[in-house]
Amino acid sequence: MNASVKIAVLGSGDIGGTLGANWLVAGHQVAFGVRDAASAKARSALAKAGANVRADTIANAMQFGDVVVFSVPSNAV
Numbered sequence: 001m002n003a004s005v006k007i008a009v010l011g012s013g014d015i016g017g018t019l020g021a022n023w024l025v026a027g028h029q030v031a032f033g034v035r036d037a038a039s040a041k042a043r044s045a046l047a048k049a050g051a052n053v054r055a056d057t058i059a060n061a062m063q064f065g066d067v068v069v070f071s072v073p074s075n076a077v
């Protein structure tokens with residue numbers, strides 16, 4: 001059985017965008033936590049991930065996720 005996990009992906013760049021898109025394909029639920037949902041990286045990640053994903057504030061994404069993945073630069077953590 002493949003249980004669906006709620007995953008918050010903080011940062012929607014190369015790493016976060018790729019992980020998020022692939023976890024959606026694998027049947028998990030994903031919310032990107034971003035500082036600016038209108039940024040080029042956030043828009044690109046949303047376009048790649050498809051309809052079943054959202055970009056939200058970092059705080060809201062962290063509340064959503066049972067798992068929280070940091071994919072921001074280390075100095076941003």
Ligand SMILES: NC(=O)c1ccc[n+]([C@@H]2O[C@H](COP(=O)([O-])OP(=O)(O)OC[C@H]3O[C@@H](n4cnc5c(N)ncnc54)[C@H](OP(=O)(O)O)[C@@H]3O)[C@@H](O)[C@H]2O)c1
Nearest residue numbers: 011012013014015016035036039041042071072073074076
């Ligand atoms: N790419 C690789 O091959 C690779 C390999 C190993 C490790 N890593 C590590 O993985 C992490 C992510 O790398 P990446 O390649 O995905 O980077 P990236 O494409 O530059 O994306 C970085 C993401 O972090 C966000 N961000 C940057 N500063 C922030 C801040 N102060 N507060 C909130 N969000 C912030 C950016 O948001 P905006 O869109 O708003 O700028 C963007 O969504 C880094 O720590 C990197 O060292 C990357």
